[in-house]
């Protein structure tokens with residue numbers, strides 16, 4: 001039977017599949033830093049070459065946005081077999097990665113991937129590099145499944161119809177993606193469902209389908225006071241210190257119950273249903289266990305009152321300060337009152353909150369809280385809608401079945417607090433739902449030094465994609 005041969009092919013070619021991922025990970029495709037633009041393109045060309053070799057029709061398309069040219073998007077298509085009756089699947093992934101800072105905390109250089117052996121009581125055998133799990137490793141689970149089908153049967157997706165879209169700006173706000181989706185609306189609209197491997201599992205040996213991700217609204221605010229830096233002895237006590245005043249304002253962003261105080265912030269929030277809360281409880285997620293792994297105790301299990309950690313991550317909106325700066329931060333002491341102070345403030349959103357409206361509400365709130373004598377400079381960075389997808393679709397059932405066949409375990413239905421802007425865009429512009437079938441683990445150090453992807457997860461992903469294709473063609 002061909003499915004069995006495909007799985008055997010994956011087993012036999014395991015080392016080569018890991019080596020290919022290593023090759024891709026060597027390319028420093030950091031999308032947010034213009035210095036790496038040529039490397040970002042090289043990463044796109046690399047993956048385009050892989051897809052070409054597998055028989056896809058591939059194009060590396062240029063993109064544009066309001067600021068000018070963006071990073072390319074790799075598009076690839078393969079027709080279904082003449083007898084294919086299933087959905088046209090749009091596989092989305094991203095080939096760009098986050099910056100590596102702080103670079104001195106890496107145990108090995110971020111773009112020189114190393115395979116580390118399993119550690120007793122710790123992580124399993126793993127590949128360590130920037131982008132290992134987010135998202136190159138996960139994209140490669142799909143590509144290796146295609147290779148296995150191609151080598152075994154001659155068709156890279158078992159005879160199912162696929163379009164592939166690989167973005168190079170996911171980690172920097174997907175600014176060119178919306179114009180791109182609009183421009184190629186017709187072509188994309190031909191797809192029935194989107195499949196993304198860029199999320200995590202419930203735990204080791206606990207495969208999962210993520211049926212929702214949160215939205216995001218990202219801002220930067222600067223509070224200006226005097227038109228120049230001042231001597232803090234001569235001026236301290238006579239005029240506003242923008243750092244102190246900014247800190248006072250930001251400290252009011254949450255109330256005693258750790259709820260966000262911006263008027264209207266919760267207006268559009270879809271409340272958690274009893275059913276959902278009961279389902280999540282059954283997943284037996286250990287909030288304290290997770291805190292322990294990041295060096296915290298049970299005392300640190302804090303957040304919006306009345307909700308569990310899982311509910312707070314998956315189903316409730318939050319406000320976070322991601323950076324704050326101003327004044328003197330160099331060596332030694334400098335007695336200064338600076339002219340300004342800044343912060344990066346972002347909001348994770350749930351259905352049906354609109355990122356544009358949330359940003360407006362926040363800016364209005366800032367203005368209403370303007371410290372005496374000061375004024376604001378308010379900047380909107382980027383955002384995206386959250387999504388929750390129906391859990392009763394046949395394609396989602398096929399993904400769950402594939403995961404079960406690949407792992408021997410029932411797939412858990414989970415949500416994630418992270419954001420993947422494309423999903424909301426595909427839903428609002430094209431009406432396409434997304435299935436998130438991801439293979440990351442909680443301790444993969446996503447966006448952090450020593451990011452890893454465990455080889456067992458890499459293998460599971462390859463098998464799951466191969467079996468999902470088998471499900472699509474009816475076996």
Ligand code: BES
Pocket residue numbers: 134135170171172173174198199200213216384416417418419420421440446
């Ligand atoms: N893959 C992540 C999001 C993610 C990680 C979702 C783990 C679920 C589980 C993605 O690459 C990411 O980092 N997204 C950004 C959003 C973006 C607009 C910068 C995020 O969530 O911060």
Ligand code: MN
Pocket residue numbers: 094134135170198
């Ligand atoms: Mn990602």
Ligand code: MN
Pocket residue numbers: 098134171447
């Ligand atoms: Mn990411």
